[in-house]
Amino acid sequence: MHHFAEKASGRRNFLSLLLKTAGALLSVPGISLAVSNAHRYRDYTVQDIIDIVLEEIPGAPFKETVDTLKSGSAGQQVTGIVTTMFPTVSVIAETARRRANFIIAHEPTFYNHLDDPQWVANNQVVQQKQALLQRHGIAVWRFHDYWHTHRPDGIGYGVLKKAGWEQYYQPGERMLQMPPAALKDIVAHLQRSLGIAHVRVIGDPAQQCARIVLVPGAAGGKMQVSMVEQAHPDVLIVGEVHEWETAEYIRDARAMGAKTALVVLGHAVSEEPGMEWLVDWLQPKVPGLTVAHIPSGDPFTWH
Template sequence: MKQPSDQYKKTNYSRKSFLSDTVKLAGGISLLSVNNFAMAATAGASLKEYTVQEIMDLILKEVPGAPFKETVDTLKSGSGDQKVTGIVTTMFATIDVIHAAVKRNANFIIAHEPTFYNHTDNKTQVKDNTIVEQKAALLAKHSITVWRFHDYCHALQPDAISYGVAKNSGWLPYYKQSEKLLELPAIKFAALIQHLKKSLGIAHVRVIGDPQQNCQRIALLPGAWGGDRQMAAVLQDKPDVLIIGEASEWETVEFIRDGRLLGSKTALVVLGHSVSEEPGMEWVAQWLQPMLPGIPITHIASGDPFTWM
């Protein structure tokens, strides 16, 4: 995840619920009740066909301040006029995800991250990029539209990505006023690591810290917030553990290592970028289903790109 656009960072969104029928979570956060929404959406509604643009417009109605003047959330392939046969949500529209969408007769992929290997999906950033050309051709061959859902995803109230991670981790009761700071019952660092691996389905994580230290105050920053914001969270919130998706090893990682040698107690867990945000896109699929009756919606995890030797 690149850092959110300036529009997203600067706008002071008022907290509102996704719909008028909401539930209150611990700490007072208003959040969409999927069951209640399903009842409201389907009551008296007839199934209909949707175009890509119609679905995008429905989603943007739920995003405070949308549409943004500047955003990377644009179509990366296909057309807004295309009739949608099925939707796939994912982190990355990888070649495997594209083939899986084709098998499901799904022609609309909603991906959180870039399709063409840079933040703005500039296909000419690297000259004569044959991988980009082949991927674009594959999408065109199967008439698949890809929409990036990044800035708008993080602008939802609360942030859909961090909410999905907290939900899958079983931490919603502790997901309070701050969407990145959680106060958990005391747990050993080693036990916390095992809980994250099991609840998020992650085989391996990288850590810095004492396995026996007690952890309660958790800074949850899935994805790639950037070194400045990761370090600022440590200095401002003073968490026992900083949980991130990825970091530049010469920035946050060295900051944590030196900090501990100078007396800081903050430990670090690096989950991996894709797997750290995937629960959010999984939740987006659940959120969309009652909005679009009759449209098959599936989450396909793009998965960890690494093989651990």
């Protein structure tokens, strides 16, 4: 009995010493911060990352959205994150080479808006791509509706930032009021700053432009034409058009005396800067994980 009491007393003394030592360590500058933040440097699952992102999206989660997992599972541990426009075969291969396993992509993986693998029945390319993703254990999450809902719009702001035009942005406004410049100079600036080899233009290269509407991606002809009708900009800059809609409208409008020019950048290259900016936005929220951008690039060559 006496022996047991001695052992119990020894344990109490040891615990007391341990607590005092811990207290002393916590009083050392830097140590308390490391201990208190230790929980931040943890393993993340795909769902953890999604939840962190959605915390800053107004109204999220949405009842209906295309922003769903296209491959992988919500519970898998994330080894690294890649942002991109399209999760192309080359992007997937580079992601695997970097030993990352979570791609956040703005646009579809399987060639249609809903990523329905049966959009074209027995699609061999879809099946091969699914097998490639499975072989490398890569999860793909589409980040389209949510990123456009972020304030400011994550894609639009990323493009403005890369073009050096963010100072002209006014929350809630589509119009950028800028110092007058020739259309050809605006086009050259966009090509240089956004890294675009070729653009398509309807308009007079010497025309002075100060009122600019910038709508990257594929907003659709109805929205594009409506913006011109309402705002009467000097130039409408878009990602892509249905050639039988906005392009023909601009051509006829100019023939009848209107001054609005049209610049078509290309879908992928016009929105890529928004997914590049996602790296800066997301990296501080997931300490301990590497977040990197791999551009999907322009699929076209010009001859």
